[in-house]
Amino acid sequence: MQKKTLEASIKIPIRFNEVDSMGFVWxxxxxxxxxxxxxxxxxxxxxxxxxxxxxxxYIPLVDLSIKYRKPIIYGMEIEVKAKYIFSDAxxxxxxxxxxxxxxxxxxxxxxxVQVFLNKMYELEIVNPEFxxxxxxxxxx
Amino acid sequence: MQKKTLEASIKIPIRFNEVDSMGFVWxxxxxxxxxxxxxxxxxxxxxxxxxxxxxxxYIPLVDLSIKYRKPIIYGMEIEVKAKYIFSDAxxxxxxxxxxxxxxxxxxxxxxxVQVFLNKMYELEIVNPEFxxxxxxxxxx
Amino acid sequence: MQKKTLEASIKIPIRFNEVDSMGFVWxxxxxxxxxxxxxxxxxxxxxxxxxxxxxxxYIPLVDLSIKYRKPIIYGMEIEVKAKYIFSDAxxxxxxxxxxxxxxxxxxxxxxxVQVFLNKMYELEIVNPEFxxxxxxxxxx
Amino acid sequence: MQKKTLEASIKIPIRFNEVDSMGFVWxxxxxxxxxxxxxxxxxxxxxxxxxxxxxxxYIPLVDLSIKYRKPIIYGMEIEVKAKYIFSDAxxxxxxxxxxxxxxxxxxxxxxxVQVFLNKMYELEIVNPEFxxxxxxxxxx
Numbered sequence: 001m002q003k004k005t006l007e008a009s010i011k012i013p014i015r016f017n018e019v020d021s022m023g024f025v026w027x028x029x030x031x032x033x034x035x036x037x038x039x040x041x042x043x044x045x046x047x048x049x050x051x052x053x054x055x056x057x058y059i060p061l062v063d064l065s066i067k068y069r070k071p072i073i074y075g076m077e078i079e080v081k082a083k084y085i086f087s088d089a090x091x092x093x094x095x096x097x098x099x100x101x102x103x104x105x106x107x108x109x110x111x112x113v114q115v116f117l118n119k120m121y122e123l124e125i126v127n128p129e130f131x132x133x134x135x136x137x138x139x140x
Numbered sequence: 141m142q143k144k145t146l147e148a149s150i151k152i153p154i155r156f157n158e159v160d161s162m163g164f165v166w167x168x169x170x171x172x173x174x175x176x177x178x179x180x181x182x183x184x185x186x187x188x189x190x191x192x193x194x195x196x197x198y199i200p201l202v203d204l205s206i207k208y209r210k211p212i213i214y215g216m217e218i219e220v221k222a223k224y225i226f227s228d229a230x231x232x233x234x235x236x237x238x239x240x241x242x243x244x245x246x247x248x249x250x251x252x253v254q255v256f257l258n259k260m261y262e263l264e265i266v267n268p269e270f271x272x273x274x275x276x277x278x279x280x
Numbered sequence: 281m282q283k284k285t286l287e288a289s290i291k292i293p294i295r296f297n298e299v300d301s302m303g304f305v306w307x308x309x310x311x312x313x314x315x316x317x318x319x320x321x322x323x324x325x326x327x328x329x330x331x332x333x334x335x336x337x338y339i340p341l342v343d344l345s346i347k348y349r350k351p352i353i354y355g356m357e358i359e360v361k362a363k364y365i366f367s368d369a370x371x372x373x374x375x376x377x378x379x380x381x382x383x384x385x386x387x388x389x390x391x392x393v394q395v396f397l398n399k400m401y402e403l404e405i406v407n408p409e410f411x412x413x414x415x416x417x418x419x420x
Numbered sequence: 421m422q423k424k425t426l427e428a429s430i431k432i433p434i435r436f437n438e439v440d441s442m443g444f445v446w447x448x449x450x451x452x453x454x455x456x457x458x459x460x461x462x463x464x465x466x467x468x469x470x471x472x473x474x475x476x477x478y479i480p481l482v483d484l485s486i487k488y489r490k491p492i493i494y495g496m497e498i499e500v501k502a503k504y505i506f507s508d509a510x511x512x513x514x515x516x517x518x519x520x521x522x523x524x525x526x527x528x529x530x531x532x533v534q535v536f537l538n539k540m541y542e543l544e545i546v547n548p549e550f551x552x553x554x555x556x557x558x559x560x
Binding site for chain 4: 302304307308311312315338340341342343344345346347348349351401
Binding site: 067 | 162164167168171172175198200201202203204205206207208209211261
């Protein structure tokens with residue numbers, strides 16, 4: 001049961017080489033922005049890639065979905081918000097919103113799902129101990 | 141009503157810089173493979189990016205979803221199949237399968253949805269004439 | 281004869297996906313940072329890609345050289361300076377310095393050379409009129 | 421003294437997302453092709469990244485220079501040749517040639533220089549033992 005809302009936002013500048021001839025960001029580049037937002041969340045809430053690696057786990061993505069509502073245009077200032085979605089399962093789920101900072105228009109929504117692999121690359125079906133404790137801090 | 145199966149497969153070599161420290165392809169790189177498979181389909185069936193642009197339309201992605209089942213590992217030879225999914229709507233929909241050529245194991249499935257924008261970047265809700273004719277060649 | 285120093289600096293955040301397993305930025309990613317610094321210069325001094333395109337010219341790189349002195353590490357804040365190097369020839373030459381903002385250590389130096397192609401993709405050996413005028417503003 | 425010529429060539433397909441609006445490969449993408457050619461050389465002559473890592477060394481690039489003579493165009497089939505340049509120093513130096521397979525035209529030349537870092541990220545000024553032996557196989 002989700003008691004609190006855990007989320008973190010980051011402003012991401014668009015690189016010139018990320019846009020196509022129309023000045024629109026190529027759809028394949030959005031995965032970078034989501035990762036950046038995820039890492040930003042991880043730093044804020046102590047759930048980032050390197051910390052989890054130090055506990056003995058990899059956290060590969062198993063699911064990625066992106067809805068491109070409005071194009072991201074070169075020169076725009078965008079903000080990417082990652083919101084943690086609670087689950088009892090041994091998964092890390094985030095929803096994302098990309099907004100145009102100037103005006104606040106919603107440009108993109110997305111979701112990612114990550115799982116835990118141990119150092120032998122085996123899927124952990126049960127929540128790792130450290131992750132259970134992490135969840136308990138925020139969700140009872 | 142889908143009468144025929146339209147699909148095209150392409151073998152894609154993995155680049156060294158596309159893998160992470162574990163030798164796994166970074167999830168954000170898959171969008172390139174799907175695009176490559178889409179263009180390969182487009183050449184086979186005369187529905188590629190440049191031909192559509194010459195008709196006066198852009199075809200941006202509005203939806204991307206990827207299920208990462210097994211990692212793609214450096215050294216693997218992969219084949220990416222794009223299968224056209226018929227729709228009455230003014231959309232171009234593809235399903236994808238990425239397989240390990242050596243053994244045939246299914247590694248990834250994905251779907252993309254594209255729409256038509258005219259040269260003023262307005263969404264075309266009705267099927268462009270040329271696209272209707274293209275569909276009629278294969279689906280009655 | 282160089283009378284003035286024309287240069288522009290920009291702070292560029294490092295993306296998580298740009299670093300390798302050691303946390304170092306992959307060498308192939310630096311070209312993005314240089315391009316970003318070049319565009320930043322172009323905005324400041326009215327010599328950016330889109331303005332030049334509107335005059336009827338492409339400006340492809342013909343030469344790129346990078347000296348990697350110290351690694352760029354994830355978490356660093358870097359500043360990239362593009363300095364215009366005057367030449368009588370129909371070329372656009374920049375020298376670059378990448379510095380660690382925190383402490384000012386020089387991490388990288390680089391140079392790029394661009395030439396002018398007309399709309400038929402032919403090399404312009406003589407300075408385009410607009411570029412001669414642009415140079416005259418700063419260098420007599 | 422260079423007695424033998426050590427070189428390896430690899431055919432590299434151009435990805436659709438690597439080209440700009442003119443259909444030319446973006447200059448920043450060439451670093452990938454060179455790396456691919458280097459790894460291909462490394463497999464042929466047992467000097468690839470992972471083998472060297474297993475000996476306890478990183479081999480970061482310290483120098484990259486590229487001369488773009490003719491554009492690489494989408495649809496071209498290119499071949500990238502890496503040629504090992506002998507040096508007494510503790511360096512790995514390669515020269516590259518990128519050619520259009522259809523006709524053999526030389527499109528690009530390049531050079532990279534790599535050095536050895538030990539596991540504490542310290543520069544090795546003296547040739548690592550394994551590298552001295554590797555060189556002795558080919559150059560007396």
